[in-house]
Amino acid sequence: MDRYLMVMLGGATGSLTRYVLGTAIMSRVAGRFPLGTVVINITGSFLIGFLMTMLTERWNPHPNWRFLLVVGFLGGYTTFSSFEWETFGLVRDGGRWLGLLNVVGSVVLGYFAVWLGAIVASKR
Numbered sequence: 618m619d620r621y622l623m624v625m626l627g628g629a630t631g632s633l634t635r636y637v638l639g640t641a642i643m644s645r646v647a648g649r650f651p652l653g654t655v656v657i658n659i660t661g662s663f664l665i666g667f668l669m670t671m672l673t674e675r676w677n678p679h680p681n682w683r684f685l686l687v688v689g690f691l692g693g694y695t696t697f698s699s700f701e702w703e704t705f706g707l708v709r710d711g712g713r714w715l716g717l718l719n720v721v722g723s724v725v726l727g728y729f730a731v732w733l734g735a736i737v738a739s740k741r
Contacts, residue, residue: 619684620680623682623684623685623689626689627688629689629693630689631694635693635694635695642656655722657696661694661695661727662730662734664694665687665695665731666738667735667737669687670738670739672687674739675739704719
């Protein structure tokens with residue numbers, strides 16, 4: 618039962634964080650490009666690289682920490698369903714190049730962020 622509670626608490630917190638951060642970013646940036654979602658995807662990618670490395674290679678925590686932080690919080694925080702919908706909207710509305718920039722930027726920078734998170738976490 619503990620792991621279900623951890624996933625639920627982490628997911629609620631991650632979703633709220635995504636909403637607050639995404640809204641804050643988009644209220645400061647003009648234009649159609651979904652910068653809030655991109656920032657969330659990149660920071661979420663960094664955090665999963667960092668946390669999974671720390672949880673599996675550096676620390677020996679209780680398994681509930683992974684349920685809380687990775688499955689719950691990052692599952693609620695990252696926004697790849699929003700990313701897909703926003704990309705579809707950009708392309709549908711004539712922004713083919715913006716859609717391509719969103720896909721390439723999110724995937725390439727997201728991968729780099731996972732790699733960087735793992736590298737930072739593995740430093741002793």
